[in-house]
Amino acid sequence: MYDHLTVVTHPLVQHKLTLMRDKDTSTAGFRQLLREISQLLAYEITRELEMTTRRIETPLCTMDAPVLEGKKLVLVSILRAGNGLLDGVLELVPSARVGFVGLYRDETTLEPVQYYFKVPQDLKDRLVIVVDPMLATGNSSAAAVELLKKAGANDIRFMCLLAAPEGVARMKEAHPDVPIVTASIDERLNEQGYIVPGLGDAGDRMFGTR
Ligand code: URA
Secondary structure, eight states, rough: OOOOOOOOOHHHHHHHHHHHHTSOHHHHHHHHHHHHHHHHHHHHHHOOOOOEEEEEOOOSSSEEEEEEOOOOEEEEETTHHHHHHHHHHHHHSTTOEEEEEEEOTTTTTTOOEEEEEEEESSTTTEEEEEOOOOOOOHHHHHHHHHHHHHHOOOOOEOOOOOOOOOHHHHHHHOHHHHEEEEEOSSSOOTTOOOSSSSSSSHHOOOOOTT
């Protein structure tokens, strides 16, 4: 598995996503749903984590039982909306290391500009999962992945809630080695760069800003 793109069509994910798209869903509800979906997406994106065995004693006998191989995951949140996915994944993988990438769009060049970059030092040979709910133009995602590669990461996956076809194409062009896991590929981007039908501004909806 791990073609370039995996759409998680599980009924629970799709049901929760519909609730999140609904403009009448409250901030608290949106945040809770995002946390829940993040764990279901994490289940998919971590499906092929390396395993080893550990000898343990059950109450009945000795067994060589499967456990995760020792290397710690690195989760990287693209600020600020990425934090909404981060919390749920961290609950599932509490020992993961965490990094943050902050980018803003230069109004003249429309290119992403880095304002914050803090990641664990030893990215090489660790699985790095980048989280951002909305893969829209793909420009900031592609830029974030580029920064992580420059910092030494060589096994990167990207997890998002919604993707636009434009964003998927941009990521595939820039980083064909980075698999994407998402809950939906929506129709398109509108003139303002919003995903349609989408769910609006993910950061505003999860933090109650506007
Ligand atoms: N970012 C968002 O929060 N929503 C979109 O629709 C596109 C980018």
